[in-house]
Amino acid sequence: MKKSIKETIMGMGSNLDRRDFLKGALAVGAGLALHQAIAKAEEPIGVAKPGNVAGLTAPPVNVVRAGFVGVGGRGTGDMIEFLKCDGVEVNAVCDIVPAKVDCAAGIVEKKQHRKPVGYSSGPEDFKRLCQRDDIDSVFICTPWEWHVPMAVYAMQCGKHAFMEVSAAMNIADCWQLVETAEKTRKHCMMLENCCYGESELMVLNMVRQGVFGDLTHGEAGYIHDLRDLKLSGQGEGAWRTQWSVDHNGNLYPTHGLGPVAQYMNINRGDRFDYLTSMSSPAMGLHQASIKKFGPNHPMSKIDYKCGDMNTTIIKTAKGRTIMVQHDTTSPRPYSRINLISGTLGTFSGYPDRIALSPNSHEWQEVEEYRKKYRHPLIAKAGEKAKGAGHGGMDFIMMYRLVDCLHRGLPLDMDVYDAAAWSCIVECSEKSVANRGNSVDIPDFTRGAWKTTLPLGIVS
């Protein structure tokens, strides 16, 4: 019979059930040893297995030769960061809007004193860009629904595909990315810039050094009041809003989730197992529209499906939990939450604060930790990142990507990450539509997560 706590306290030393308590203690020790081993590893130690592309490498190159598809606000921004790197060329740009192609080409010309070829003959013209012999990498910064067909075509043309977030908007498309990457053995990376935030990199470094002990729980989010954008009909507002009309779930999970997935070694020792999701009512866009346009305006007659706030809980194979939120409608300050909790401490973002045993009863400022745990990438490229997009992380991401391609290293994020992080869109939608019942999350690695080694801390 199981002993109660009371019985244990009262009968200490008496005839207890035997239990291999050492198992727990050893597991703790082994975990720390692994942390340390990984922290010491100079580079991620991944070796792609047959049929699997975890740890995939491509031959080193002196120059990364790129084409950019989609050079609106975000694509142009990515291209500018890319152009700041040494050993790069932009040889082609593509957009359905000719003026955007001209503008982007002008920026490139100014930098490399040679105009890239421009493509803007309709929505399929990206194919001509992908077919070019003078590019190895295609950057895809188009509306969400275009990421997969473009990435798949690029890989089929023998190019690496780097696409903006989210990589895909449904599970079938995630599989298509995985299968194409495995077949073509080309890099397929989602440009998740938030994995390169200074705080996120610092936390990853701290996690690797065991500062938080065994991780148990994380929180991530994309809380960003985009009502003005979504009602503008301009830029992203021209297409992004439609997703709020047609879908109800977490439409944009990866900015917050990507870093937390890296802390937890998702696809590299753990994986997303299942999730449950609920959305609040869809009220904010409708009310904002009435306020902005009046009740008789066509925009005010649209039925929005996407709840203002979506809350999802993910369970990992190792039993950890991740709470992920999406709210681009409510009047709230921006946050990606960025919380990680373990048996020795907790970090939370927005604002950054930390609590470590035994002084964990009050949040501490993180400033004293910033130097001690500064990620080597920041130490190396942080100075050059100043003033770059999104607090510098856009440049750090490009700098690291280009460096890996130059040196023929595996990338920090692979196609399995792109798929696992992005598939939350459809998985959450399914759960929301089914009274919050849980939905299994596909294992895009087909079991390879068990043996793929965690992301290292670059030297």
Added chain:
Amino acid sequence: MKKSIKETIMGMGSNLDRRDFLKGALAVGAGLALHQAIAKAEEPIGVAKPGNVAGLTAPPVNVVRAGFVGVGGRGTGDMIEFLKCDGVEVNAVCDIVPAKVDCAAGIVEKKQHRKPVGYSSGPEDFKRLCQRDDIDSVFICTPWEWHVPMAVYAMQCGKHAFMEVSAAMNIADCWQLVETAEKTRKHCMMLENCCYGESELMVLNMVRQGVFGDLTHGEAGYIHDLRDLKLSGQGEGAWRTQWSVDHNGNLYPTHGLGPVAQYMNINRGDRFDYLTSMSSPAMGLHQASIKKFGPNHPMSKIDYKCGDMNTTIIKTAKGRTIMVQHDTTSPRPYSRINLISGTLGTFSGYPDRIALSPNSHEWQEVEEYRKKYRHPLIAKAGEKAKGAGHGGMDFIMMYRLVDCLHRGLPLDMDVYDAAAWSCIVECSEKSVANRGNSVDIPDFTRGAWKTTLPLGIVS
């Protein structure tokens, strides 16, 4: 065929599907009107219907004559706050530990110059207290598993039952409370002191005045590192820890959830519909035990079942969502989260901050709102509450309860609230045990939530 956003933007004024847009606009207006009407109501307008005790009143009394069952740390604290009120008597105290009865009796004697009768002849001696003719109200501050049998017995003896949180630890016990309260028509209130926090009352007042617009989402929690307590074997540690051995879910939901439920008019216009819940691994207590006692100690051989962090999402009948967390193990600062989000703004606790349209892109300090929206209860009794338990809210709660009993008013929290807030324990446990699939939350009001009016703001 449904029009896309793009089509709408491009074809504004063209042949659109007709839609009663006024419905939305009117709903907004009606909601505000209701808010204002409620805000103006001097007292909660609830009238108990046959078989239902929402809005139940008892005849006014000049003196509230109480017995206290369980006078450990918490019970003694409650009793001290109660004794600060005018028009009260403590005529009996009960505890299984005679020394605690003596101590409590001494405190009472000092105040009212007359010793209460003491009961400490075993675990059933509370019954003799309940049978006394010189008490009308029984305060129950015993371990969780004792709340229901004691409250039920007290009501059956014709006494009001006021019990500590949580009121009950499983659904069957919640129903027993409801059925006994309906049969005996006695007050059955959970002593949820956190509903009387200065911030919580202010937010309730703001919600009633429509400051946040239509509510969409709330967040609540009980994040309190109790590892030392739970490994102490002393006080609550002598019995509370056992729950972490036997159960995995949100073991203590009401401190954070109660106030959010009041913001959202749960059981008074809305109700909890279903929930989903997941727990992180149970690691923290085991590791803390090894650190404190060494690996060979019996406490370090206990199998804890309760995950360190439990995250639950509740869906209400009106479609709102509430995220509720429970973590009494991880190294983290205390928080009840206390977040409420609506179409016009968001409030978040820990630390308190607010964002209101159109200046909602940055959190604002709440100080300027504290005076404007100070709850009348705080204005009336806040001075006297200074120095009282838990920042004063323990006294405010008692002051309000005693005042309602003196004046024969309905109480702010009724047996349906006690049941709905407490049943989250078992509902979350069921969901955790079933891969996070959703669990229906009983409607303890049996439909009366649709017509019961919201809690007013006392004048």
